[in-house]
Amino acid sequence: AAILEFGREAIRLGGSPLGAIELSRDGESLLPVVVGETASSACRESAQELAACLGRIAGANFAVMSGNGSRGIVVGRMQDFMALPFAPSFSPGRFHREDYLIKSTADGLYLLGATDLAVSNAVWDLLYRLGAWDRVAGVTVYHQSPASSARKPRVSGFSKANVPQI
Numbered sequence: 551a552a553i554l555e556f557g558r559e560a561i562r563l564g565g566s567p568l569g570a571i572e573l574s575r576d577g578e579s580l581l582p583v584v585v586g587e588t589a590s591s592a593c594r595e596s597a598q599e600l601a602a603c604l605g606r607i608a609g610a611n612f613a614v615m616s617g618n619g620s621r622g623i624v625v626g627r628m629q630d631f632m633a634l635p636f637a638p639s640f641s642p643g644r645f646h647r648e649d650y651l652i653k654s655t656a657d658g659l660y661l662l663g664a665t666d667l668a669v670s671n672a673v674w675d676l677l678y679r680l681g682a683w684d685r686v687a688g689v690t691v692y693h694q695s696p697a698s699s700a701r702k703p704r705v706s707g708f709s710k711a712n713v714p715q716i
Contacts, residue, residue, distance in 0.1 A: 584622035586630025
């Protein structure tokens with residue numbers, strides 16, 4: 551299991567074989583949030599949401615930029631990146647469209663999904679693991695993880711939000 555710490559001083563994630571990765575320190579982000587050049591608008595939105603939430607947690611500004619996936623807080627589908635430092639794979643088929651991974655390396659944190667929906671789930675899973683789930687007001691009708699999402703109000707489908715409820 552990963553060791554997760556956060557606060558105004560630092561956000562650190564540990565537990566991987568490569569050791570801990572520090573995302574922020576003393577109110578400064580240490581890594582940008584990275585999306586692929588060909589990322590969909592849904593992946594870009596997930597990256598923006600992650601950057602905003604990490605910023606509120608750490609009191610730091612997490613920039614969102616395009617990149618090749620070699621370093622940073624990498625958010626998207628594996629086909630969006632040309633230089634991932636490992637070779638992720640997801641099983642094909644409709645029953646695996648929500649598969650995702652969260653992995654840390656010496657140079658980054660990777661939130662990769664089989665689909666746009668899986669990328670969104672990876673972002674929210676990370677925020678849950680960081681202890682920020684109490685700051686989540688609601689989830690989409692498709693959201694399945696973490697299990698505590700069942701207690702959150704369903705405020706939207708994939709593209710239509712219930713603005714008065716939010």
